[in-house]
Amino acid sequence: MGTSLQHPDPIMSASVFEDKLKQPTSMELDEVLGEAAAFLENIEQHLLAEFGEVTHEWKFYGKKAGWTLAIAHKKRRVFHLIPQAGFFTVVFTLGKQAVLAAQHSGLPEEILSAIAEAREYAEGRSIRLDVATADDVAVVKQLIALKMGV
Numbered sequence: 691m692g693t694s695l696q697h698p699d700p701i702m703s704a705s706v707f708e709d710k711l712k713q714p715t716s717m718e719l720d721e722v723l724g725e726a727a728a729f730l731e732n733i734e735q736h737l738l739a740e741f742g743e744v745t746h747e748w749k750f751y752g753k754k755a756g757w758t759l760a761i762a763h764k765k766r767r768v769f770h771l772i773p774q775a776g777f778f779t780v781v782f783t784l785g786k787q788a789v790l791a792a793q794h795s796g797l798p799e800e801i802l803s804a805i806a807e808a809r810e811y812a813e814g815r816s817i818r819l820d821v822a823t824a825d826d827v828a829v830v831k832q833l834i835a836l837k838m839g840v
Contacts, residue, residue: 768782
């Protein structure tokens with residue numbers, strides 16, 4: 691499997707959108723993601739079909755992190771998306787129930803290891819996954835199910 695994990699640190703990976711004064715548009719996001727925009731569309735359609743309406747909110751976390759896109763369902767943050775050139779990184783924060791459920795989820799071993807090794811904070815454990823292939827999309831969908839308690 692081509693899943694590419696990143697180990698979280700206090701500052702998120704840098705977004706390609708760095709100008710604090712210019713919030714990215716949907717068109718700019720699609721342009722930067724290139725072919726990976728179809729993967730994001732697939733994930734969003736999955737969220738819509740499984741859970742109903744989702745919301746998008748751009749957040750600027752500082753010059754080192756740039757703009758990230760928070761994707762939520764009914765005020766519940768599902769994940770953050772960090773735009774990259776030709777792909778994107780998703781950041782999931784999983785609560786205790788989701789971490790326990792992950793052990794029996796059939797997720798790839800490298801994802802399970804990343805969850806187990808992630809530092810635990812009050813809001814949960816965070817993992818990052820680069821999304822550049824259809825296999826990565828499948829893992830994101832499994833993580834969404836864990837996050838949403840399905």
